[in-house]
Amino acid sequence: MPDKYVTVSTIASDLRQARQLEDSLIHEVGRFGYSEAAVFAIKLALEEAINNAIRHGNRCDPDKRVTVRVELDTAEMSISVTDEGPGFNPGTVPDPTADENLEKPSGRGIMLMRAYMDDVHYNQRGNEICMCKRNA
Amino acid sequence: MHENTPRLTVTNEGDVIVAELVDKKILDEVAITQIHEQLAALLGPVAAPKLVMDFARVAHMSSSALGMLITLHKRIREKQGELRLCGISPSIYEVFVITRLNEIFQISKTRPEALASL
Numbered sequence: 409m410p411d412k413y414v415t416v417s418t419i420a421s422d423l424r425q426a427r428q429l430e431d432s433l434i435h436e437v438g439r440f441g442y443s444e445a446a447v448f449a450i451k452l453a454l455e456e457a458i459n460n461a462i463r464h465g466n467r468c469d470p471d472k473r474v475t476v477r478v479e480l481d482t483a484e485m486s487i488s489v490t491d492e493g494p495g496f497n498p499g500t501v502p503d504p505t506a507d508e509n510l511e512k513p514s515g516r517g518i519m520l521m522r523a524y525m526d527d528v529h530y531n532q533r534g535n536e537i538c539m540c541k542r543n544a
Numbered sequence: 545m546h547e548n549t550p551r552l553t554v555t556n557e558g559d560v561i562v563a564e565l566v567d568k569k570i571l572d573e574v575a576i577t578q579i580h581e582q583l584a585a586l587l588g589p590v591a592a593p594k595l596v597m598d599f600a601r602v603a604h605m606s607s608s609a610l611g612m613l614i615t616l617h618k619r620i621r622e623k624q625g626e627l628r629l630c631g632i633s634p635s636i637y638e639v640f641v642i643t644r645l646n647e648i649f650q651i652s653k654t655r656p657e658a659l660a661s662l
Contacts (some may be wrong), residue, residue: 423572448604448635455571455606463573505644511618513611516643520607523642 410439413480418473421466426458426474433478440482442543449524450485450541456517457489457537465491465535484526488538495534551579554586557596560662561586562655564598564631570605576612583616593625596658600631610645617649626650630658 413436419425434451442450458474466472472492479486504515522528527540553564563583567575587593597613599605613629620627630652632640640646652658 423574427572445635451604452606452639455604459572459606459608505642510644510648511614513614514607516607516610520639520642 411481413440414478416475416477418475421462421468421470421472421474423459423462426462429476430454430458433476436478436480437485440480440485440543442485446541446543450487453521453525453528453539453541454487454489456521457487457539460517460537461489461491461493464496465493467493482543484540484542486538486540488536490536493535495531497534498530550582551575552582557659560594560596560659561590562596562598562659564600565602568601568603570602570609572606573608576606576608579609580612580616584619587620587623587625590623590625592623593620594662595620595625596628596630596655596662598631598655598658599629599633599636600655602631602636603633605636605639607643610639610643613649614645626662628652628658628661630655 417429419429430451433454434447437447437450458476461474462468466474475490477488498518501518502509502515504512504519509515521539525539526542528537530537551566553566555562563586565579570576570579587595617627627649629649631654632651637646640649640651650661652661
């Protein structure tokens, strides 16, 4: 088993490229012996973060790119996903579990990332999310 | 290439339509849109549709897939129909609980239980 895996990947705002990158990163996670629950959490968070970067950050602009940085060892995985959009204030996103929002079809991605990862924060501009998952 | 791949296996049990999701991962917009379109085509001609969606093969799904289910659920209710979900893995059921969507959807453990509830 390798000691550490560090990678920086840049993809176009393209969901097919996103899926390929996610599959490749999840394959690496598997090599470090993470639990099934941790792999589920990481896969979900990666999916939501990259989807948000492409759809909401870059507005699917094919000229804008998404950069994904990963540091992975047997203890924890750190992920940052950066888009080239103007950024946003995550504090203004409505709570999707509030009664009045329960049947709205969108707005659950950030909440799910926060629920499944051990640490989630954004940079000041709001165009980069950093997440960490410990291999408990 | 997925563009023309059926995303659902559809059977009829009496007046109930059973749609089993084929893919292990329900993640990207293309797949989710295809699933929604296939379901819309199935349900369109039915006056008060009864639909069971079987997730037995699904290991991962995104928040976009949850959104599709919410939209589908609304359309079925508008037609005085009923929707049941079944075969959901514990990991995915936890997603429903975290988002409180287990309070919106009627979820059965197995397909026979879902059918019996309609």
